[in-house]
Each structure stands twice: as C-alpha cells, then as structure tokens.
Amino acid sequence: MVISTTSSVFKPKITLLILFTIILSLFATTSLADTTITATCAAIHEQESRVAKCHYVKTNIGCEPEGYINYLQLFYCNFSEFPQLGFILLLIWLVILFYILSSTASEYFCPSVEHLSNTLNLSPAIAGTTLLPLGNGATDVFSSVIAFTSTSDGGDIGLSSILGGSIFISCVVVGVISLLIAYQKKIVKVDRPNFIRDVVFLLITLSNVLVIIVVGRINLWMSLLFVSTYIIYILVVSYMHLHSMKKHKLILDAEQLAGFRVPLIGYIEEENVVHPAEVDEHFEEKTAPTTHNLKWCIKMFFYVVKLPIHLPRRLTIPVITKDRWSKAYLVFSVGLAPITVVLIWNTQFGNLGLKATTVTYFVVGIIGIGLGICTFVFTTSTIPPQKCLVFWYASGFLMSVAWTYVTCNELVSLLESLGNIIGMSPSIIGLTILAWGNSIGDLVANVAIAMYGGPDGTQIAMSGCYAAPLFNVLIGLGFSFVFVSFSNYPAAYVIPEDPYSCETIAFLMTGLLWALVILLKRDMRLDHTLGGGLLVIYSCFLFIKLARALGLLSTYSGIGLLNY
Secondary structure, X not given: OOOOOXXXXXXXXXXXXXXXXXXXXXXXXHXXXXXXXXXXXXXXXXXXXXXXXXXXXXXXXXXXXXXXXXHHHHHHHHOOOOHHHHHHHHHHHHHHHHHHXXXXXXXXXXXXXXXXXXXXXXXXXXXXXXXXXXXXHHHHHHHHHHHHHHXXXXXXXXXXXXXXXXXXXXXHHHHHHHHHHHHOOOOOEOOHHHHHHHHHHHHHHHHHHHHHHHHOEEOHHHHHHHHHHHHHHHHHHHHHHHHHHHHHHHHHHHXXXXXXXXXXXXXXXXXXXXXXXXXXXXXXXXXXXXXXXXXXXXXXXXXXXXXXXXXXXXXXOOOXXXXXXXXXXXXXXXXXXXXXXXXXXXXXXXXXXHHHHHHHXXXXXXHHHHHHHHHHHXXXXXXXXXXXXXXXXXXXXXXXXHHHHHHHHHHHHHHHHHHHHHOOOHHHHHHHHHHHHHHHHHHHHHHHHHHHOOOOHHHHHHHHHHHHHHHHHHHHHHHHHHHHHHHHOOOOEEOOOOOXXXXXXXXXXXXXXXXXXXXXXXXXXXXXXXXXXXXXXXXXXXXXXXXXXXXXXXXXXXXXXXXX
C-alpha cells in the first residue's frame, strides 16, 4: 500500500465522521422527540389460549417489531396451530439473514473498504480504526441510542448490548481470526504500537464506564467529557500515522540514496495471465459436455434461487471493480441509491407525512435520475470509471453500510422475537441476542477482510476488532448518555441498576489483558493460544450468564456495587 506524506488524507476521514455524527444526531433527536415509555412483551407466556396470545400480540405496543416483519404475530397468529412449523420457518429466515449479511460484507463492504483506503492512501491501522468501525458500529450506535431513549428498561438493554457486543468482538471475533490464521499455518504479526494504543484506550474507557456504573448517575458535562475521549483517540491515531509516514519516507530516501531499487507495492494485472486451473476447466468443458451441462443447470438453479436476494443489493450498491464491472448496474445503482436511503429513513425513523413524503421522494427521484444520466453519459461499457474514485467507492461503502444496517435491524428484530418466544430477560437479551445480532456484521466483515483482504487485511481486521468496541462504547454509549442527560438537564441521569454490569466489564478486561500479554510474549503473532484463550474466556462469560438466567446459579439480592 502506498503511503502518502501529506495530511490531506485525513480530510475525507474527518468528513465521514462529521457526516455520521450529524446523521446520528438527527436520528437521536427524532427519537427523543417521540420518546414514550412502552410496555414489554414479556407477558405473552401468561396468556393461556392461542387466541389470547394472538390478541395480546396484536394489541400490546411492546410486541411491535423493530423491523419490517411482525414475527410474533406471524408465530402466534398465522402459525398458532402449527407452532413447530412457524419456529422452523423463523430459523430458516434467520439463516437467510445471516447469509445476506455475510454476502454483503464479502461482496460489497470489504471491497469498498479496501479500495477506499487505497484511494485515500490510508494505512491499514487508519482504515481499521476509522472506516471499519464506522461501517460496522453504526448498528450498535443506533440500537443503543434508540434503546436508551425509547423504552422504560432501554438503559438496561442498551448498556448490556454495548458491553455484550464489545466482549463478543474482542474475544470471539479476534479468537476466530487467530484460529483461522493458525489453521492456515500463516505467520501473521500485528503492529505492536497500534495494538497497544487500542487496548490501552479501551481499558481506560472501560474503567471510566465502571466508575459511572458505581456512581450510579451521570450528568451532561460528564457525558460530554466521556464522548470527547474518542476525539483524543482519533488525534493520537492521526499523530502516530503521520509519524509513521515520516519514518517511512526517511527509509525510502535512505534506500534511494544507497542505490537500492524500491519495489512498488500494488495490484498485479491478471488480464492476460492464463492460469492452469482455467486451462483444465476449458479442457473439461470440451471433453465432457454432459458434465458441463449438469454444472450449468446447477449453477442456473442456484442463480435463480439467489436472485431475489442478490438483485436488490446489486441494483442499489455502486460497484466499479474490474471483475464485476457493469455499466447498466452502475447506472441503476447510482439512480436508485438516494431513493433507497430515503426509503430506509422513512420506514425506520418515522413517517414524514403524506405531503412531506411526496415532496421528498420527488426531489430525491430527480436527483437519482440526474445522477443516473450523468453516469450513463460519462462512463463506458468496457472499463470502470478512472476518475472521482473516492465518490464511487464512498458511495459503495455507504450503501453497503445502509444494507448492513437494514439487515442487522431485521436480524435484531427476529432475534428479539425468538427471545420472547423462548422467554428471556431484557438484560440477557441485551448481552446475548442483541449483542450477537449487532456484532454479526463485525464478525463477518473482519473475518472476510482478514482472510481475503490481501497482505494488509489482517492488520485492518485486528485494528477494527479493538477500534470497533472503543467506537461502540464511546460513541454508542456516550451519545446515549449525552441525549438522556440532556433530556434530564439540569438533573443527572440515573444509570439502571444491574449488579452484573461490573461482572461483564471484568470479563471484557480479562480478554483484553489476555490478548495483550499473549501477543507481547509471542512477538505479536496470531496463534492457537491467543484464539483459544479468548474463546474460553467468552465461553465462561456466556455460561455464567445463561446459567444464572436459567436459575442454575443464585442471583445477587440487594448486594452489589450499584446500591449507592
């Protein structure tokens, strides 16, 4: 990756962060304006008959879905006579949502991050601490802010989901990446200064959260100070990046003065390269037409089956890579992308009213048509665009984030519905189901980037594994504290009492310290010891939480750090 010596590469990054902050503020302001204390759907199991359960789901506002599909109504009303079939269909849809998340990350999100970071001349550490958390952390931030500001027990759910997602990413995602790297017998080292910086900042942030939980309340100024920690983190990342670029430039200058030839790092053009596998494939096609026809039929079958899942994303996410270049798809995606964003906004964050909605769709439709016409006129059908690459890659990045958000939101809604069907407490839902749902994007994206993101992919993924929890805690939890403390100003916001939040933070810190000690002892190499230890830590954490939820462990009664 070519490293630039100018500081202009930070301007697009800062612009993205500012844009994201503005959008999040608008979302949170809308949520605060419509804040209501809603009921939960926990009493569904107290209903005796199928008719009573169906009526309860239809009439109780706490049973309304966060996504587009009312899964509880589907289960208790449409499949009331066949609950086993309904549960199986929900599980099948759960698998489909996981597949959509996985394919969105591997086919759209990861290439956008890689090409955008290359176009902006960002180092792997910068890309992993900015673009990756910005994309993957959007869902966690939205879920936390909405939970804190919209429900009576939302603070409990929001805090649990942020902490549960953080321990999932720092333990499970890092553990899986380490085991996969070790399984492939690769020697991959993590950058020491960047890793230590991220872990230290995360440990300090968790210590601050622990203090806030122990105190039991937070005011507006404390919440603003808490959020400002992320600004300090970005400044430190920027300073380290500039220092690294200066050091790299000095090394290049020294090598050039010494007469060494400096190799250029880049992509290898493979247009005229013939691979042995391709020769064998063509040979098989000529000598075995029957086998070829069978493969073609199977390929067409899966293509038709995946078409309803694949086509909507292909028509709305701009893609300009050589292997997937299509002028027709690009024209449609650029034209439909603005309409898709407004549709998501309108359906997820409240109806604007008939008149405002009509005007908005009309204006956005004109913008989309204009962009589509410009794309059709200024692009060719043979090669992808060679100019304004930042615009194209940023558009693909933002639209892949939008699709990831919609899919994660639907996945969270389905997981919450399954939790209500099975019967789980809000804190357990936040620590497990909601945390898993919000962290699926991080798992898929980071693993995909580590495996298929080239030589710098592992560094980007590892940076994202620690920058993402830091982003989620400081921005997701921090913005939630800011909004709820602002609504209670000048009084302080009372933190929901949960004696097990300190326990979750303790497990999270244990995972961070384990990674820090093992990597430093093993010269920053990813191996089985690191991955296995992190997965064991998370397994112990999950076992204790589930055992306590099932009544296998005694709960604290009136004892804890929160009783102040």
